[in-house]
Amino acid sequence: MTERQDMAEELGPLLGSFRERFAYGTREELAAISSSTQLRDSTPLQELAKLAKLIRAQTTKVGILSQPARRAGNEATCAKELRALEQSVFYLLSLLPSFHKSGHYTSYFNKQLDEEILALLRCLEKFYDEIREEEENLVSVGKIWTGCDELLALAERGNLGLLNEHLSASAKLVQDTILELQDWLAEPTLEEQDPFGLEDSFDEASDAESAAIDVADKAPSSQMIEYVQTLERRVKLVKLLLKSFQKxxxxxxxxxxxxxxxxxxxxxxxxAVVEQIDELISSVFMLGADFDSQDADLLDGVNTLHSTMISMCKLVKKLNNNDSKKNAWVESWEAQWNKL
Structure with a gap:
């Protein structure tokens, strides 16, 4: 039997045993990978980018060869290309210890990397199943391309680029909060004290009296309005810091x-900042008519947010190697923050 015939006969078992060779379904299973690749004159990110491009190209070849209309007579070539594809996937997995265990990559980067690789493995498994069942696999090929593109983009972003992406998402959430505060300040009202109408059956007041009471109940104190105005300025400064860091x-x-x-x-x-802002704002509006700027929850919320923002400023300065020129904007921001 020729080598080509061997490869052709190997195609069926190869397609049916993908899950056995790549038995990774969770981040914990990826973290347990111990075999690693020794890199020379390269970095894990550079290799990740190369492999993302290579796996994309190899998938394209297999996709063409495995189309039902072209498969007959191409089994050996298809099996050969699948083996080459698998070698690239094995190499990709062997890179993971260089990310997970080196200390050079952040947990948020590794989390994203793991999720992208797990998604890619699921797409490849589906791709293999479709080839085995002689089904059209163009959709799976497209999904694998997308997965490879995501890995390539991740390799290009690295620790800092991915952080900036997350900061941008947080800045958008903070902007949404600013808009909500501005809407409230444009028409200040208090939350309903009895949103489910539980007191209706006990209320003997006339409709006119009830309306007057409602108006009084829904009018926030001037102290509360001033507090929310200050809170809005504070949240705007948070957004400014997040955006300035990115730039x-x-x-x-x-x-x-x-x-x-x-x-x-x-x-x-x-x-933490996004969560702390949400909690502080919730505390303000939950007080309603009982608003008191010296409320313990409000004081704790403001102090916690202040500590986190000052900590962020120190971290930014550290990243700038405490260079006074690079940190001028941080000090200007701190001065504005401390006035509130």
Whole structure:
């Protein structure tokens, strides 16, 4: 039997055993991969980019060869190209310890990388099933292309680029909050005290009296309005810091252990800020007619937000190597923040 015939006969078992060779369905299973690739004159990100392009091209070849109208007579070539594709996927998986265990890549980067690889493996498994069943696989090919494009984009973004992407998403959430505060300030009202009408059966007041009471109940105090105005200015400054970081953060090498550690802290801080703003605003409006700027929850919320923002400023300065010129905008921001 010739080598070509061997390859042709191998196609069926090869297509039916993808899951056995690539038995990875969770991030924990990816993290357990121990075999790694020693890189020379290259980096994990560079190799990730190369493999994303290679897997995309190899998938295209297999997709063409495996089309039902072309498959007859091309089984051996198809099996050969599948083997080459699998070698690239094995190499991709062997890169993971270089990301997971080196300390040079942030947890948010590794999380995104793992999710993209798991999605790619699911698409490849579906692709193999369609070839085995002699079905059209153009949709699966397209999904694999998309997965490879996502891996390539991730390799190009790295720690800093991905952080900036997340900061942009947080800035949009903060902007939504600003708009909500502005809407409220344009027409200040209090939340309904009895949204389910539980007191209706006990209310003996006339309709006119009830209307007068409702108007009084829904009018927020001047103290509350002033507080929300200050809160709006505070939230605007949060957005300014997030956007300014994206524009000004310059890190010579964002993939050193020190840089990765600092960027990780910035990522944790910006996520916390969004949550803290939401909690503080909720606390304000839950007080309603009982609003008091000295309420314990409000004081705690403001102090927590303040601590997080000052911590972010320190991290930005650290990334800028405490360069006074690079950090001038940070100090200007701090001065505005401390006036509130």
């Amino acid at each position: 000004s953060a310059k890190v010579d090498n964002p993939h050193t252990k020190a840089a990765a550690e600092t960027l990780e802290k910035v990522h944790t801080a910006h996520q």
